[in-house]
Amino acid sequence: MTQERLLEVKDLKVHFNTPDGIVRAVDGVSFKLDRGETLGIVGESGSGKSVTCLTSLRLTNLESADVSGEVIFKGRDLLKITKEELRQVRGKELSMIFQDPFACLHPLYKVGDQIAEAIFAHEDCSKQAAKKRVVDLLGAVGIPRPDSRYNDYPHQFSGGMRQRAMIAMALVHNPDVLIADEPTTALDVTVQAQILDLIERLKTDFNVGVILITHDLGVVADVAQTVMVMYAGRPVEIGTKDRVFSQPLHPYTWGLLESIPHVDQKGTRLVPIQGMPPSLIRVPPGCPFHPRCPHRFEPCDKDVPELYDRGGGHPDACHLSIEDKKRLWNERERRRRKVAS
Amino acid sequence: MGRYIARRLLYLMMVVLIITLATFLIFYVMPPGDPAVAFAGKTPTPEVIEQVKIQFGLDKPIHVQYLTFVRNIFLGDEYGWPGLGFSFDTRSPVKEELFTRAAVTMQLGFGAAVLWLLVGISVGIVSALRRRTMVDRAAMGFALFGVSAPVFAVGLFALFVFWQQLDWSPGTGYVPIREDPGEWLAHMILPWAVLALQYAAFYARMVRGNLLETLGEDYIRTARAKGLSERKVIGKHGLRSSLTPVVTIFGLDFSLLLGGAVLTESVFNIPGLGQLVISAVNRSDIPVVLAVTVVAALFVTFMSLVVDVIYGFLDPRVRLS
Numbered sequence: 161m162t163q164e165r166l167l168e169v170k171d172l173k174v175h176f177n178t179p180d181g182i183v184r185a186v187d188g189v190s191f192k193l194d195r196g197e198t199l200g201i202v203g204e205s206g207s208g209k210s211v212t213c214l215t216s217l218r219l220t221n222l223e224s225a226d227v228s229g230e231v232i233f234k235g236r237d238l239l240k241i242t243k244e245e246l247r248q249v250r251g252k253e254l255s256m257i258f259q260d261p262f263a264c265l266h267p268l269y270k271v272g273d274q275i276a277e278a279i280f281a282h283e284d285c286s287k288q289a290a291k292k293r294v295v296d297l298l299g300a301v302g303i304p305r306p307d308s309r310y311n312d313y314p315h316q317f318s319g320g321m322r323q324r325a326m327i328a329m330a331l332v333h334n335p336d337v338l339i340a341d342e343p344t345t346a347l348d349v350t351v352q353a354q355i356l357d358l359i360e361r362l363k364t365d366f367n368v369g370v371i372l373i374t375h376d377l378g379v380v381a382d383v384a385q386t387v388m389v390m391y392a393g394r395p396v397e398i399g400t401k402d403r404v405f406s407q408p409l410h411p412y413t414w415g416l417l418e419s420i421p422h423v424d425q426k427g428t429r430l431v432p433i434q435g436m437p438p439s440l441i442r443v444p445p446g447c448p449f450h451p452r453c454p455h456r457f458e459p460c461d462k463d464v465p466e467l468y469d470r471g472g473g474h475p476d477a478c479h480l481s482i483e484d485k486k487r488l489w490n491e492r493e494r495r496r497r498k499v500a501s
Numbered sequence: 502m503g504r505y506i507a508r509r510l511l512y513l514m515m516v517v518l519i520i521t522l523a524t525f526l527i528f529y530v531m532p533p534g535d536p537a538v539a540f541a542g543k544t545p546t547p548e549v550i551e552q553v554k555i556q557f558g559l560d561k562p563i564h565v566q567y568l569t570f571v572r573n574i575f576l577g578d579e580y581g582w583p584g585l586g587f588s589f590d591t592r593s594p595v596k597e598e599l600f601t602r603a604a605v606t607m608q609l610g611f612g613a614a615v616l617w618l619l620v621g622i623s624v625g626i627v628s629a630l631r632r633r634t635m636v637d638r639a640a641m642g643f644a645l646f647g648v649s650a651p652v653f654a655v656g657l658f659a660l661f662v663f664w665q666q667l668d669w670s671p672g673t674g675y676v677p678i679r680e681d682p683g684e685w686l687a688h689m690i691l692p693w694a695v696l697a698l699q700y701a702a703f704y705a706r707m708v709r710g711n712l713l714e715t716l717g718e719d720y721i722r723t724a725r726a727k728g729l730s731e732r733k734v735i736g737k738h739g740l741r742s743s744l745t746p747v748v749t750i751f752g753l754d755f756s757l758l759l760g761g762a763v764l765t766e767s768v769f770n771i772p773g774l775g776q777l778v779i780s781a782v783n784r785s786d787i788p789v790v791l792a793v794t795v796v797a798a799l800f801v802t803f804m805s806l807v808v809d810v811i812y813g814f815l816d817p818r819v820r821l822s
């Protein structure tokens with residue numbers, strides 16, 4: 161299968177000017193997305209994952225933000241095209257679904273009409289035809305009795321159904337890229353699995369590229385091919401899912417992996433990452449993770465580690481040598497299993 | 502829905518009755534002077550006062566007086582339905598006077614309402630969209646002035662400038678529209694503008710605040726993300742949410758106004774309900790006071806019912822039951 165590059169973000173920086181200082185929400189993020197690929201972006205709250213994606217579609221509050229870098233979508237820089245060109249990309253070629261489906265639908269309009277509006281935004285279409293398409297889509301995303309549900313208001317939908325409706329809205333024009341910003345965070349676990357299945361199925365059916373933002377590594381393990389781990393506005397590690405999960409290279413990723421519960425490893429202690437994520441106004445000098453890192457050594461609080469392949473097979477941003485990384489990770493794994501047994 | 506409205510109408514009656522009872526008691530317990538004495542001529546003899554008392558029905562115990570009053574409202578009196586009695590002062594039926602006055606107040610209120618809605622809402626929208634620019638600051642400065650400037654001061658100042666100095670306005674007073682539509686309009690413009698000013702100022706601030714809050718909502722981001730033009734995002738999704746609460750406030754403001762715009766009517770010498778009730782209170786003309794109270798209470802309670810029904814249509818989350 162030939163790969164088609166859909167989206168390439170190059171050195172994206174988003175700095176917000178606030179009365180307290182400059183918030184470096186995103187500080188040099190680069191990644192690529194091909195057709196048919198799912199990229200999982202993982203990180204704690206405030207690590208800049210949502211801002212990265214919102215900024216790609218220029219949905220951040222740009223009045224107070226300094227944005228630099230490039231977001232190349234099918235050959236065009238989304239940060240530079242005109243508003244009208246951007247409007248034609250939004251919802252048609254590049255769609256987005258959001259974290260909180262309760263707040264994302266307009267409370268005063270019918271759900272079906274809100275989806276139909278996405279059709280009318282990009283093509284002339286009779287009302288009946290639009291309604292038919294919406295009803296079909298609502299059925300396709302698993303909403304029962306879509307015909308009568310068309311006329312419901314958002315408050316008459318459950319959380320899972322609202323997220324399904326949002327997905328239907330995102331898919332009306334068969335977009336090339338779907339960005340899902342924590343699509344399951346606000347939902348029950350059972351509903352979570354259904355929504356993830358749905359996104360996975362749609363990815364195959366419509367052959368889109370998906371960016372899945374989450375703080376849940378378990379979600380990434382289920383659906384992503386590529387994983388980018390972010391910390392304090394920067395990527396610290398990026399690689400295929402198999403590599404990142406089996407041979408993680410960054411101590412922050414280790415911490416994340418150790419804090420997921422495993423059903424098959426009964427009795428394993430969950431190890432939280434010590435400390436708090438840093439303030440993005442005063443990011444620690446050197447590696448932003450060093451104050452929380454148990455393996456820090458001299459250069460960590462002075463030199464900012466760049467993101468590149470240090471021989472570990474995929475890029476990471478940690479000063480430790482590849483031998484140390486392998487040794488430390490294996491030690492940590494052994495210790496964890498010992499506690500389990 | 503039908504049952505809801507019926508229940509609300511019943512409730513409305515009760516509110517009006519309670520308000521009239523309170524008014525009745527106030528004037529019975531604390532009269533500014535014996536009405537019978539006040540209206541019995543210059544140097545009344547006790548016999549004349551006694552006669553006037555009987556004529557006014559003031560000789561009967563208070564509960565009989567009140568029940569007669571209530572009965573007359575529902576069943577009518579010798580002047581027809583609704584029975585509001587006669588004015589102690591003019592000895593003529595209150596009803597006709599009341600309706601003439603109410604019509605004048607309504608003309609004042611409608612004109613002002615149109616003005617303040619147009620100005621207030623558009624200034625609010627522009628201010629919100631041009632937030633923190635000179636336009637916004639100027640508009641909000643104007644709004645602050647409008648909210649805090651008392652009507653009598655602004656009214657007198659406007660009269661001084663536009664009547665005394667510039668001679669653009671024909672001055673105070675009221676000309677019925679049937680007599681001379683041109684003069685009617687010329688006399689109404691200034692009162693409309695002065696009355697509308699403080700409401701427009703308040704509405705501008707409210708609409709600005711609502712719109713700014715709405716534009717920060719997640720569903721506005723959704724609207725942008727699906728590729729709607731900025732015009733539609735703000736004009737449809739933004740305004741729909743931010744103007745819905747305005748309906749409620751407007752209903753109440755407007756109904757309160759229909760009970761008499763006392764200050765504006767006084768400054769511009771417009772014979773509306775406000776002026777009527779002020780002079781009636783001063784003279785202890787109790788039937789007139791009560792009649793205006795009933796009308797004002799009816800306006801307010803009825804409008805709040807109308808607002809609730811309209812709101813049920815505007816906001817699907819509000820269920821009427």
